[in-house]
Amino acid sequence: MSAASTTITHEVPPKSGLRAFVDRLRGGDEIAHLITLIASAGIILITSLLVLELWRTSYLSRTKFGWMFFWTKVWDANFDKFGAATFIYGTLVTSAVALVIAVPLGLASAIFLSELAPRWLSDIVSFLIDLLAAVPSVIYGLLGIFIVVPLMRTTLGPALKKVLGFTPLFAGPNYGVGFLTAGIVLAIMVVPFIISVSREVLLSVPREQREAALAMGATRWEATWQVVVPWARTGIMGSVFLALARALGETMAVTMVIGNNPQISASLFAPGYTIASVIANEFTEATGDLYLSALIELGLVLFLMTFILNGLARILILATERGGGRPA
Amino acid sequence: MNMKKTFVVVSLLLGMAALAAAQGGQVLLNAAGATFPYPIYSKWFDVYHTAHPNVQINYQSIGSGGGIRQLQAGTVDFGASDGPMSDEQLAASKFKILHFPTVLGADVPSYNISGVSGELNFTEKALAGIFLGTITKWNDPEITKANPGVNLPSADIVVIHRSDGSGTTYIWTDFLSKASDDWKNKVGKGTSVNWPVGLGGKGNEGVAGLVKQTPNSIGYVELVYAAQNGIAFGKVQNAAGKFIKADLASVTAAAAGAAKDMPADFRVSITNAPGATAYPVSSFTWLLIPAQIQDPAKRDAIKDFLKWMLTEGQKYNEGLTYAQLPKPVIEKELKAISLVQ
Numbered sequence: 001m002s003a004a005s006t007t008i009t010h011e012v013p014p015k016s017g018l019r020a021f022v023d024r025l026r027g028g029d030e031i032a033h034l035i036t037l038i039a040s041a042g043i044i045l046i047t048s049l050l051v052l053e054l055w056r057t058s059y060l061s062r063t064k065f066g067w068m069f070f071w072t073k074v075w076d077a078n079f080d081k082f083g084a085a086t087f088i089y090g091t092l093v094t095s096a097v098a099l100v101i102a103v104p105l106g107l108a109s110a111i112f113l114s115e116l117a118p119r120w121l122s123d124i125v126s127f128l129i130d131l132l133a134a135v136p137s138v139i140y141g142l143l144g145i146f147i148v149v150p151l152m153r154t155t156l157g158p159a160l161k162k163v164l165g166f167t168p169l170f171a172g173p174n175y176g177v178g179f180l181t182a183g184i185v186l187a188i189m190v191v192p193f194i195i196s197v198s199r200e201v202l203l204s205v206p207r208e209q210r211e212a213a214l215a216m217g218a219t220r221w222e223a224t225w226q227v228v229v230p231w232a233r234t235g236i237m238g239s240v241f242l243a244l245a246r247a248l249g250e251t252m253a254v255t256m257v258i259g260n261n262p263q264i265s266a267s268l269f270a271p272g273y274t275i276a277s278v279i280a281n282e283f284t285e286a287t288g289d290l291y292l293s294a295l296i297e298l299g300l301v302l303f304l305m306t307f308i309l310n311g312l313a314r315i316l317i318l319a320t321e322r323g324g325g326r327p328a
Numbered sequence: 329m330n331m332k333k334t335f336v337v338v339s340l341l342l343g344m345a346a347l348a349a350a351q352g353g354q355v356l357l358n359a360a361g362a363t364f365p366y367p368i369y370s371k372w373f374d375v376y377h378t379a380h381p382n383v384q385i386n387y388q389s390i391g392s393g394g395g396i397r398q399l400q401a402g403t404v405d406f407g408a409s410d411g412p413m414s415d416e417q418l419a420a421s422k423f424k425i426l427h428f429p430t431v432l433g434a435d436v437p438s439y440n441i442s443g444v445s446g447e448l449n450f451t452e453k454a455l456a457g458i459f460l461g462t463i464t465k466w467n468d469p470e471i472t473k474a475n476p477g478v479n480l481p482s483a484d485i486v487v488i489h490r491s492d493g494s495g496t497t498y499i500w501t502d503f504l505s506k507a508s509d510d511w512k513n514k515v516g517k518g519t520s521v522n523w524p525v526g527l528g529g530k531g532n533e534g535v536a537g538l539v540k541q542t543p544n545s546i547g548y549v550e551l552v553y554a555a556q557n558g559i560a561f562g563k564v565q566n567a568a569g570k571f572i573k574a575d576l577a578s579v580t581a582a583a584a585g586a587a588k589d590m591p592a593d594f595r596v597s598i599t600n601a602p603g604a605t606a607y608p609v610s611s612f613t614w615l616l617i618p619a620q621i622q623d624p625a626k627r628d629a630i631k632d633f634l635k636w637m638l639t640e641g642q643k644y645n646e647g648l649t650y651a652q653l654p655k656p657v658i659e660k661e662l663k664a665i666s667l668v669q
Contacts, residue, residue: 076522077522255491260529286520
């Protein structure tokens with residue numbers, strides 16, 4: 001026993017330490033501390049085990065292909081050549097298309113629901129939106145196959161081609177399935193997240209902020225756009241990145257409408273392939289060790305992409321906070 | 329090396345389940361693998377269990393690749409695969425694995441061409457060219473010469489293939505590899521390959537759906553799926569030069585044609601089999617049984633099930649639109665059961 005602890009036991013009466021602990025236990029502080037600590041440590045543990053296991057089981061593929069894995073466009077199980085470039089491209093493009101469509105749509109409807117709509121309407125609509133967020137993704141996939149794909153082939157695609165066909169984005173044959181269709185289906189899937197979270201954030205902006213703006217002579221729209229939205233900027237961005245995370249990792253619905261052809265093409269009409277889709281498609285029948293290892297490395301790449309994009313999101317939020325908006 | 333931890337946990341759980349079953353004088357067999365024969369397997373296991381209440385067989389249709397891996401990891405008592413294991417895979421295995429053909433499957437070409445409603449004939453060269461991307465128009469001479477009187481449009485062909493790894497793709501690419509050296513050298517055969525052209529659909533339903541929706545497209549689906557869903561499909565030219573429509577009889581004929589040269593381990597491809605009535609895009613699907621089974625109760629149960637499957641069990645095939653094994657193959661397999669020790 002060290003000198004320091006002996007001093008303490010001498011200074012404090014023997015029972016009082018225990019009594020103090022019991023008191024704190026009664027108060028719930030210690031227990032709450034312990035439980036919450038274990039819970040958050042569990043999250044860290046799960047995440048690190050996940051990365052470790054992906055890292056370990058992708059060993060064969062990592063050592064064989066090295067950094068070339070990121071740049072190689074060939075994915076051929078018969079000749080043991082594996083590269084992630086086409087899948088990374090497909091994942092990024094479909095997610096980008098989804099956000100381009102979903103962010104303006106989601107933000108506009110969140111502003112309407114929180115600022116302009118009567119409260120009863122807002123509550124009903126937001127209840128429906130929460131329901132939408134809980135719909136299984138295979139349902140969205142079916143919706144994509146039976147409604148969006150035919151619409152894209154017969155109406156939307158030809159119209160886009162007519163107006164914007166001179167750009168490489170809308171050139172080439174239109175099969176109905178492809179990057180654009182996958183992006184649209186993803187947009188439908190992620191828009192509820194943006195609306196739901198943004199609406200809550202906008203509603204939590206203090207009434208005084210609005211009143212102050214109105215008192216200064218601002219119109220209702222000016223108060224909303226110049227005061228309320230900037231105040232809620234951080235939360236709105238949070239909702240956008242939640243949507244992005246969902247779009248990056250979406251598997252089932254994308255597989256059903258993207259065409260599953262690993263290629264890099266400037267045209268949004270072209271069929272493509274995403275990381276999550278190829279893992280879902282090929283994992284069950286992957287027989288070779290290197291093949292399986294390459295699929296697992298794809299999982300690692302997807303994890304990395306999510307990690308990097310989330311990091312960028314944090315930096316973006318920090319930067320905009322410094323530039324004004326919500327006071328600290 | 330892969331997912332050892334998961335296997336340990338799963339096998340522990342299964343072990344406990346097996347222990348609980350053994351206490352009741354029960355034999356519990358776990359199996360996993362191919363999805364294509366799942367309907368007939370679950371029927372067999374169910375009927376067999378009714379006749380032999382002490383034997384329970386659980387089958388997880390997780391795909392051929394998963395079945396092979398779980399068998400090698402010792403998680404399951406036997407596996408099932410749509411493609412035979414390769415020499416390398418067998419050499420890498422820690423124990424000897426025997427192949428037992430169970431039922432037959434076949435792939436059929438399904439298409440959707442504006443203005444064409446009849447049954448089309450396909451030569452093997454035409455199919456290889458279409459899927460390689462060297463034949464790009466429906467009125468290509470290789471297609472029109474096999475279909476006199478049919479007015480084929482000069483439209484671009486849209487190729488549809490499976491995007492998920494599957495035994496269906498294995499059969500199709502095995503056939504194309506025999507049809508064309510280009511295909512064999514550039515693409516090869518496998519449960520998923522690097523397709524030169526086309527769109528991928530998930531599952532038979534995904535391919536059939538895309539073909540139905542996309543004008544001037546062609547894809548391949550399993551015969552069972554096409555038959556059950558009333559999907560129209562074309563004829564394929566066989567090794568004897570005849571255009572054959574796939575049905576249970578022509579698929580069994582393909583197996584019979586190949587039975588003469590059946591290797592002792594049953595790992596044989598029957599695509600492009602000889603015989604005037606043989607359908608050329610056919611294949612066996614196999615059960616993978618370890619040659620040595622330590623537990624005598626399990627060993628007897630598996631051997632008895634194999635015998636039952638080859639005799640009684642085959643009666644249930646046609647009800648579920650699976651082709652029966654030809655007699656010579658069944659006789660050879662019955663003899664091979666004694667190899668399980």
